[in-house]
Amino acid sequence: MLTILRNDTKRIFTGFFELLRYIFEREEISLSLSLFSTDSHNSQIGKTSAFELTLANNSNEDLWGRILFDFYRKDNPIHPDDHLAYFEKKVFVKNRTNQKIVMHYNWQEDARFEIDGVISEPDSTWHGNGEVSGKYQVFAVLLNETGKTVETLTIIQSITL
Amino acid sequence: MKIVNIIQRYPPAVGGSETWCQEVCRYLVRGGHDVKVLTLDINKEEEFWREPLDHERTLAMGRLAIDAGVIVRRYKRSLPVHSLYHGIYKTILDNQLKFYFYGPHSIEMYGRMWREIKRADVVFLHTIPYPHNYIAFLLAKIFRKKTVIVPHFHPTHPHYERKSNYWLMRNCDCVITVSDYEKDYLADNGIPYNKISVTGNAIHPEEYQSENLDLFKAEIYKKYTIGNTDKIIIFIGRKTREKGVANLIEAVRELHNDIPIKLFLVGPGIDWYENLYASLSSEDKKYIIDMGIVSHQDKVNLLKISDLLVLPSQYEAFGIVFLEAWICGVPVLGTTEGAMPSIIGEEGFLCKFGETVDLKSKLIEALGNSENLKLKGSNGRQKTLQKYTWDVIGMKAETAIGAAYGK
Numbered sequence: 001m002l003t004i005l006r007n008d009t010k011r012i013f014t015g016f017f018e019l020l021r022y023i024f025e026r027e028e029i030s031l032s033l034s035l036f037s038t039d040s041h042n043s044q045i046g047k048t049s050a051f052e053l054t055l056a057n058n059s060n061e062d063l064w065g066r067i068l069f070d071f072y073r074k075d076n077p078i079h080p081d082d083h084l085a086y087f088e089k090k091v092f093v094k095n096r097t098n099q100k101i102v103m104h105y106n107w108q109e110d111a112r113f114e115i116d117g118v119i120s121e122p123d124s125t126w127h128g129n130g131e132v133s134g135k136y137q138v139f140a141v142l143l144n145e146t147g148k149t150v151e152t153l154t155i156i157q158s159i160t161l
Numbered sequence: 162m163k164i165v166n167i168i169q170r171y172p173p174a175v176g177g178s179e180t181w182c183q184e185v186c187r188y189l190v191r192g193g194h195d196v197k198v199l200t201l202d203i204n205k206e207e208e209f210w211r212e213p214l215d216h217e218r219t220l221a222m223g224r225l226a227i228d229a230g231v232i233v234r235r236y237k238r239s240l241p242v243h244s245l246y247h248g249i250y251k252t253i254l255d256n257q258l259k260f261y262f263y264g265p266h267s268i269e270m271y272g273r274m275w276r277e278i279k280r281a282d283v284v285f286l287h288t289i290p291y292p293h294n295y296i297a298f299l300l301a302k303i304f305r306k307k308t309v310i311v312p313h314f315h316p317t318h319p320h321y322e323r324k325s326n327y328w329l330m331r332n333c334d335c336v337i338t339v340s341d342y343e344k345d346y347l348a349d350n351g352i353p354y355n356k357i358s359v360t361g362n363a364i365h366p367e368e369y370q371s372e373n374l375d376l377f378k379a380e381i382y383k384k385y386t387i388g389n390t391d392k393i394i395i396f397i398g399r400k401t402r403e404k405g406v407a408n409l410i411e412a413v414r415e416l417h418n419d420i421p422i423k424l425f426l427v428g429p430g431i432d433w434y435e436n437l438y439a440s441l442s443s444e445d446k447k448y449i450i451d452m453g454i455v456s457h458q459d460k461v462n463l464l465k466i467s468d469l470l471v472l473p474s475q476y477e478a479f480g481i482v483f484l485e486a487w488i489c490g491v492p493v494l495g496t497t498e499g500a501m502p503s504i505i506g507e508e509g510f511l512c513k514f515g516e517t518v519d520l521k522s523k524l525i526e527a528l529g530n531s532e533n534l535k536l537k538g539s540n541g542r543q544k545t546l547q548k549y550t551w552d553v554i555g556m557k558a559e560t561a562i563g564a565a566y567g568k
Binding site: 004005008011012015018019020021022023026027029032033034035036037038039040041054056057058074096097098135140151153154155156157158 | 173215216217218219220221222223224225226227232233234239242243244245268269271272273275276
């Protein structure tokens, strides 16, 4: 009971200061991840999963965004042992519009990106050596020009042999 | 006008009030308004109170989306704090003051609202009884902004029937309802009549075109041994006790010997329904057919081959499924409860909820006159096209918001 009260008090205080920060902090979002989804929770090695990401450009200028799809084992998301792979792609987004990016991945070979119906390879990739089957966290990450994470969305997929 | 909307979720999250908000916002953008939606980054209602389970995590929503010109800002939902929930929200606010403040809450949304509401002309509140309405209303008053609320009110529901909710609606500049029934109910409970505007609900007619209907019909007729003189009744909705499914099954069983009927039950079922359906004999299951959840296209095709849609519910805030049936030229049978009489009017039939005998007699009346059935279906289609498209609803909402802004 005391632990719950202590934790709750901490959360209430943290929440209060966060509230103040949100009130006073000016917010400008130009490029943002809108939606990240896949058709099914379950997939198989060799079967292509489609991961769909929508990127929104809320600014008056056309922008380039760096997108990273990163695959980590859910129970132990640590590099390199349980890091399956990542695929990065630079994407152009016109001002005040959305850009849909579909990544096709069969959990074996390099992923393929589909943008406006055109298929292309990733700009950079990395592959681990671990066992593939299991439950995975799939991260869609928006990176800034220096490679720092701006925003991350996560979905989960279970992979069987 | 700069219109800022505050709502608990936004599509692709599925829900009636969420869809209403999206369609009206899109219309307002087409009308040249600057429209923003402040909402939470959650998909299902269960996520108000907990993180999504692993198998539910096939979709994640980000900070910002542009939906046909509508700027949608999604904020992190704050999970409940145990002692606040039980000590303040439940014991004091709910039990003592009868004030619903459980959630969902978002510290981020409440904080960011300050600037968003400050630069808006109109604050558009959506869906009672969620607490975001009170926070946004308070900020709107501080910044002297006009407030419009669309409560999607559920009469007699304990979370809605609170003095605080009526107080909120009374103090907003405009209240938008989706039916005349809802308007009359709120007016009878103290909301000034001239403050309430009725818009309605709607569908996109172009999304109800049949595809390969002849082939679909031939396959369905063969699979379920449907004869050309058989009458096809369809039920679409959640298969719960409150939707009157048990009465409908009972009525069809009793009528089956006199009228050749096939009943299609479409929609998700709960344990109660699964047990009910399992208790039917294999003979009954030949004409009472559980279709489960079907695709939109299959639903349209099923409607197109049906003679009558029956939804014998205890309560419907509107009943969009009636519009879906009408636009396919199919007449409807609802009950005398809730908004149904005001929506169905002369373009369908009404029975008393929970009374199988009355439902049976209305089925006999409806199915006994094919010409009348066709006429009601055709009139229903015309009514839908005239009154219940999103352009019509959006225009009514825009008029109501404009009137509130000009006050």
